[in-house]
Amino acid sequence: xxxxxxxILLALLPHQxxxxxxVKIPGGEFRPFLLSERKNRKVKVHSFYLDxxxxxNGEFLAFVKANPQWQRSRVPDIFADSHYLxxxxxxxxxxxxxxxxxxxxxxxxFAATAYCKWKGKRLPTMDEWxxxxxxxxxxxxxxxxxxxxxxxxxxxxxxxxxxAVGSTYKNSFGVYxxxxxxxxxxxxxxxxxxxxxxxxxxxxxxxxxxxxxxxANKEDYAAxxxxxxxxxxxxxxxxxxxxxxxxxxxE
Amino acid sequence: MKNNIIAWGVIISIMALSCHxxxxxxxxxxxxxxxxxxxxxxxxxxxxxxxxxxxxxEWTDAHNHSLELKELKGRVRVVAMIFTHCGYACPRLVQDMxxxxxxxxxxxxxxxxxxxxxxxxERDDAAQLSRFDAEQGLDSHWTLLHxxxxxxxxxxxxxxxxxxxxxxxNFNHSNSIFILDKKGKIIQSIDGLEPQTGLAVNTISRxxxx
Numbered sequence: 016x017x018x019x020x021x022x023i024l025l026a027l028l029p030h031q032x033x034x035x036x037x038v039k040i041p042g043g044e045f046r047p048f049l050l051s052e053r054k055n056r057k058v059k060v061h062s063f064y065l066d067x068x069x070x071x072n073g074e075f076l077a078f079v080k081a082n083p084q085w086q087r088s089r090v091p092d093i094f095a096d097s098h099y100l101x102x103x104x105x106x107x108x109x110x111x112x113x114x115x116x117x118x119x120x121x122x123x124x125f126a127a128t129a130y131c132k133w134k135g136k137r138l139p140t141m142d143e144w145x146x147x148x149x150x151x152x153x154x155x156x157x158x159x160x161x162x163x164x165x166x167x168x169x170x171x172x173x174x175x176x177x178x179a180v181g182s183t184y185k186n187s188f189g190v191y192x193x194x195x196x197x198x199x200x201x202x203x204x205x206x207x208x209x210x211x212x213x214x215x216x217x218x219x220x221x222x223x224x225x226x227x228x229x230x231a232n233k234e235d236y237a238a239x240x241x242x243x244x245x246x247x248x249x250x251x252x253x254x255x256x257x258x259x260x261x262x263x264x265x266e
Numbered sequence: 267m268k269n270n271i272i273a274w275g276v277i278i279s280i281m282a283l284s285c286h287x288x289x290x291x292x293x294x295x296x297x298x299x300x301x302x303x304x305x306x307x308x309x310x311x312x313x314x315x316x317x318x319x320x321x322x323x324e325w326t327d328a329h330n331h332s333l334e335l336k337e338l339k340g341r342v343r344v345v346a347m348i349f350t351h352c353g354y355a356c357p358r359l360v361q362d363m364x365x366x367x368x369x370x371x372x373x374x375x376x377x378x379x380x381x382x383x384x385x386x387x388e389r390d391d392a393a394q395l396s397r398f399d400a401e402q403g404l405d406s407h408w409t410l411l412h413x414x415x416x417x418x419x420x421x422x423x424x425x426x427x428x429x430x431x432x433x434x435x436n437f438n439h440s441n442s443i444f445i446l447d448k449k450g451k452i453i454q455s456i457d458g459l460e461p462q463t464g465l466a467v468n469t470i471s472r473x474x475x476x
Contacts, residue, residue: 091315093424124423128416137416205422206430208438250423 033135037064037263038189045146048238060146065139066260068180068191069118069199070130072102072109078130080107085126095123098253116179118197118258124250127200127259136261138202141245143262145238148193150186159184161194165237168195173256194237200259204245317450318424323417325383328395328410335421335450338409341379342473343446344466347418347427347439349386350398355441358459360402362443366466367407377474380408385422385429385437387415425452447473 042062079085079100086106087099101121104110124138131137139147151161164184183195193199248254319336326332344363348356363380370378384390390398395410404410413421422429429439445454445466454469456462 091320093316093318093320125420128420202416203419203430205419205426205428208428208430208440249426 034064034263036067037261038067039063039265040065040143040147040188040190043146045142045149047142047145048235048242058142058146060142062265063139063143064136064263064265065143065147065188065190066136066262067189069197069258069260070127071116071180072119073115075100075119075122075130076103076107076109078133082129082133085129090126093251094125096251096253098255099123099126101253102255111176113176117177118180118192120177120197120255120258121253122200122258123253124200124204124248128202130259131261134261136263138200138259139262141201141203141206144193144199144201145241147186147188147190150188150190150193152184153187155184162237165194169237169240197256197258198241198244198254200257201245204248205250207242207246316452318421318446318452319450321417321420321424323413323420325411325413325417326392327412328392328399330392333411338379338381338446339450340448341377342448342470343379343381343450344470345381345383345425345444345446346442347383347385347422347425347429349384349437349439350390350394351386351436355439355459357402359441359443360404362456362459362461362463364402364404365461365463366443366470369463369467370470374471374474375407378407378470380404381411382408383411383413383418383421385418385431385439386435387413387418389435426455445469445473447476 040060040063042060044057044059046056047058083089087101087103088106090099098121100119102109102111102114109115128138149161152159152164155164178196180196181191183192185191186193248257317339319334319339321335324332324334344366346359346363348359350356360382363382367375367378367380384395390412392412395412399408399410425442425444427440427442429437431437441457441459443456443466444452445456447453453473454466456466
């Protein structure tokens with residue numbers, strides 16, 4: 016009897032402690048691209064779990080089946096624009112078999128957030144993502160440094176069929192494809208606040224607080240591109256090269 | 267593929283814009299005022315499904331009552347995101363909202379509500395919001411909301427408010443006041459710290475009659 020009870024109890028527990036497909040990223044410090052006066056030169060990141068690879072079309076299909084409100088034809092406009100999941104053949108059909116294991120793209124921040132929540136996870140913060148993405152490749156071709164991988168990727172147009180997850184490189188944290196496959200949503204992408212530069216008629220609605228923004232490394236063109244990209248996103252936008260992976264607290 | 271082109275178009279335009287960036291670190295001027303106002307009507311979003319109140323989740327108000335955003339339906343709402351430890355910009359936003367309230371015709375006043383949502387999940391609990399409410403002398407038309415970190419971020423995304431928590435617990439954030447119709451659709455956003463009372467009053471009066 017007691018065994019049955021325990022079994023039921025276990026079955027009822029949410030999958031909060033299911034870290035399958037994730038790797039524990041040890042806490043540490045990194046030097047972010049964007050600095051503010053109040054943010055020291057280094058940012059501390061606590062230990063967290065991160066998905067080893069980006070969420071795939073196949074994985075996202077399971078989510079949409081379980082949560083019909085996220086079907087292409089049903090999702091409200093404020094949560095995803097009209098290109099949402101446009102690479103799929105229909106609401107519940109991917110169609111092109113070649114992209115089942117490719118990262119799901121044309122996905123809004125709201126949809127990505129809902130998927131992670133459904134998994135008992137969350138999106139990584141920008142600091143977490145940048146910290147994890149800064150780790151060196153462990154299985155790249157000899158002499159191929161991270162910056163080279165990124166710049167070569169920027170240099171090439173997106174392939175007609177997005178390759179499967181795990182097809183680029185693995186980094187020293189054990190995470191795949193942080194660069195070279197897709198751009199990825201982060202929880203707080205809207206914390207990239209333009210600095211005091213004047214746009215048009217000197218409009219700068221970004222005040223309050225006394226931070227000053229500067230960049231840590233002006234040569235870091237690759238990072239600059241990521242931050243600039245994020246600054247111009249809105250949460251309902253869907254973009255063909257933009258997907259996501261989930262994270263989780265360690266506690 | 268078209269999306270690709272759009273994405274790269276965006277990136278290229280970002281790069282073009284960035285040419286104007288000063289090479290030295292630029293300062294977020296606290297409280298820059300000159301010409302810092304743009305008022306825009308948000309068009310383009312479709313009528314259907316445009317309500318911000320579709321965002322699920324329980325919030326807590328200054329009286330420690332829990333409520334969902336959809337309970338804000340039925341009145342025109344003037345909304346801003348703030349934090350109560352904010353030195354300058356947030357009190358200004360509240361002042362601007364009060365100015366709108368004061369300028370509204372009597373016939374309209376009771377059909378309008380004011381909502382302040384805090385960025386500060388840690389410090390702005392119901393007790394602190396209640397203190398702020400009293401300090402600012404806010405009347406019963408005002409609703410102050412406290413939420414969890416994730417739902418605050420979600421709402422900021424819907425309103426297109428940018429914010430960043432600083433190490434001292436305060437926030438850098440964009441300053442906007444939003445006017446929502448009775449169903450929760452954003453009709454107008456007033457950006458900046460210069461009052462646009464007349465504009466807001468016109469919009470609100472029109473929406474109340476609808």
